[in-house]
Amino acid sequence: MPDDLTVPGTVWATGNDSLTAQLRDRYVGATRKDAARLSPAIARHIITTYTRPGDTVLDPDAGAGIVVCEALRTRRHVIGIHADNQQHEVFEANLELANLSAPYAPATMLDGVDDPRAAGLPGAVDLVLTGLRRSAPGDRLADLARTYELLDTIADWVWPGGHIVVVCRPERDHRGLVDGPGRVTEAAQAVGLRLVDHCIALTGKLIGDLAVRPRASRYETRAAARSRDNGVPFAVNAHVDVLVFGVSADCRRPAAPVSP
Amino acid sequence: MPATPKSHIARRGRGISRQMTKTNLVTAGLSEGSADRPLAPTVRMCPADPPLRTLTVLGAATRTLVTTYTDPGDRVLLIEPPVVARAVGSPRNPVRLDWAAVVEAVARLGRGASTRQTTPRGEPAVPLIRAADDVRATPDAATESEAGLGLDDPDRTIPIAADWITALDSVRPAADRFDLIIAAVGAVHPGTDPITAWAHDLTPTGILAIVTHSDRTYGQLAAPGRDLQRAARLAGLTLTDRLILLHESPPPGLTITDANRTAIMSNGHRRIHSTVLVFTPYVSEQDTAEAHNA
Numbered sequence: 001m002p003d004d005l006t007v008p009g010t011v012w013a014t015g016n017d018s019l020t021a022q023l024r025d026r027y028v029g030a031t032r033k034d035a036a037r038l039s040p041a042i043a044r045h046i047i048t049t050y051t052r053p054g055d056t057v058l059d060p061d062a063g064a065g066i067v068v069c070e071a072l073r074t075r076r077h078v079i080g081i082h083a084d085n086q087q088h089e090v091f092e093a094n095l096e097l098a099n100l101s102a103p104y105a106p107a108t109m110l111d112g113v114d115d116p117r118a119a120g121l122p123g124a125v126d127l128v129l130t131g132l133r134r135s136a137p138g139d140r141l142a143d144l145a146r147t148y149e150l151l152d153t154i155a156d157w158v159w160p161g162g163h164i165v166v167v168c169r170p171e172r173d174h175r176g177l178v179d180g181p182g183r184v185t186e187a188a189q190a191v192g193l194r195l196v197d198h199c200i201a202l203t204g205k206l207i208g209d210l211a212v213r214p215r216a217s218r219y220e221t222r223a224a225a226r227s228r229d230n231g232v233p234f235a236v237n238a239h240v241d242v243l244v245f246g247v248s249a250d251c252r253r254p255a256a257p258v259s260p
Numbered sequence: 261m262p263a264t265p266k267s268h269i270a271r272r273g274r275g276i277s278r279q280m281t282k283t284n285l286v287t288a289g290l291s292e293g294s295a296d297r298p299l300a301p302t303v304r305m306c307p308a309d310p311p312l313r314t315l316t317v318l319g320a321a322t323r324t325l326v327t328t329y330t331d332p333g334d335r336v337l338l339i340e341p342p343v344v345a346r347a348v349g350s351p352r353n354p355v356r357l358d359w360a361a362v363v364e365a366v367a368r369l370g371r372g373a374s375t376r377q378t379t380p381r382g383e384p385a386v387p388l389i390r391a392a393d394d395v396r397a398t399p400d401a402a403t404e405s406e407a408g409l410g411l412d413d414p415d416r417t418i419p420i421a422a423d424w425i426t427a428l429d430s431v432r433p434a435a436d437r438f439d440l441i442i443a444a445v446g447a448v449h450p451g452t453d454p455i456t457a458w459a460h461d462l463t464p465t466g467i468l469a470i471v472t473h474s475d476r477t478y479g480q481l482a483a484p485g486r487d488l489q490r491a492a493r494l495a496g497l498t499l500t501d502r503l504i505l506l507h508e509s510p511p512p513g514l515t516i517t518d519a520n521r522t523a524i525m526s527n528g529h530r531r532i533h534s535t536v537l538v539f540t541p542y543v544s545e546q547d548t549a550e551a552h553n554a
Binding site for chain 2: 008009010014016044048050052182194195197208213228234236244
């Protein structure tokens with residue numbers, strides 16, 4: 001067991017490279033929109049922290065395929081579910097790039113949680129990793145219900161000792177900040193998952209030991225400035241919340257053999 | 261949800277001219293102004309030595325919160341965490357001295373600094389309007405003291421019936437309220453009563469900043485954030501920000517070794533941050549529109 005002070009901290013410096021630099025030569029340009037909810041650096045760090053080579057990673061909302069591609073590049077088996085058909089072509093292009101750069105086992109893609117091929121999944125997954133999508137205004141309750149249903153389904157697919165990791169980007173509505181992490185935690189606990197860690201992945205750049213410089217969009221910066229001028233200051237986003245849920249701490253499967 | 265007091269709208273309208281005045285002062289190099297501050301990120305560096313005790317974290321956070329959310333001359337209320345309250349009367353305990361340093365730091369920033377002790381959970385609820393008076397009057401409940409530039413409290417000894425609260429909200433002078441209240445809450449939710457009392461002590465544009473963190477118990481993480489937000493909503497407050505206070509700079513590299521992975525699987529990551537939940541009194545869109553039209 002390492003000394004306590006050598007254990008990695010709850011805050012990760014995942015924003016030192018810009019999103020453009022993270023995507024360059026690895027993803028097609030149209031990936032950028034989807035990368036806002038879960039960047040390649042964050043996905044890679046979570047995958048390497050909670051799984052070993054040869055383990056199985058699942059993304060129930062594959063989107064442009066960042067989790068799928070990062071899992072392949074780090075030599076994990078991967079299962080993806082297409083929840084957003086609009087990004088299917090972007091996903092295929094990214095998958096091809098990942099397979100060219102780091103050929104490993106082919107990714108298994110499902111059409112939905114009720115895909116017949118999902119029948120063999122229970123107990124087969126080591127890590128479920130997904131980034132929450134920005135929900136439509138006024139659709140918070142429906143969004144929460146969808147999160148609940150999704151977690152309820154995929155919780156059975158995770159091997160005891162495995163993890164479900166949900167990445168939440170801070171969101172605002174007309175009343176203020178939406179408590180995304182709190183809502184996800186409630187939904188997860190309702191289906192019997194345990195919150196085992198709450199980490200912070202930086203999206204801003206760490207400047208020495210002094211400060212974090214946010215990489216906010218022009219829209220976010222203007223909104224913050226407008227709100228400050230109206231007397232209700234709020235901070236510019238420089239992080240995402242990483243919620244780690246455990247299925248069971250009783251046992252853990254030995255590492256699968258790594259393919260050559 | 262309590263009705264928004266008229267004074268709130270008036271204060272908002274006044275805020276613009278207040279900022280313009282401050283802009284002129286800043287141009288002249290005389291004052292700092294909120295309109296001239298750079299936009300702050302959600303993650304702030306607040307170095308603190310481990311173990312991250314509540315008072316250590318609160319001391320590190322206070323300067324950041326005060327400079328972010330107040331201007332010189334504003335009134336700040338610091339809620340003493342229970343651990344400090346227990347140390348009262350033990351002169352050899354350095355914790356008390358640390359708390360005095362926190363209060364002094366606020367005064368040095370040109371803000372009026374008041375302190376009050378947290379009412380321990382389980383005590384009977386204090387009538388809202390008399391919360392400040394009662395805690396001062398009862399020696400073993402809580403006390404309040406003030407230092408710095410804050411204004412005197414004109415009605416601190418006037419008993420007012422609790423059912424007059426709503427009517428009095430609109431006429432009560434702002435001098436007994438605070439522009440910023442800073443409190444620290446551990447992993448255990450303190451109940452709704454303290455938050456309701458703090459909400460009542462805020463000016464209409466005031467800010468309640470609660471420094472909190474999660475704790476691990478039997479492998480499970482307990483975080484009071486959701487309960488605090490529910491309590492704040494019941495008290496008429498809305499969440500406007502969630503700041504991350506970084507007590508230790510994370511290493512720039514993201515390499516995970518097998519030993520680290522094993523340790524994380526067993527006990528999770530080492531906590532190096534705290535969270536600040538920032539609340540303000542709720543203002544409806546309609547109120548804001550009316551204030552702009554006025």
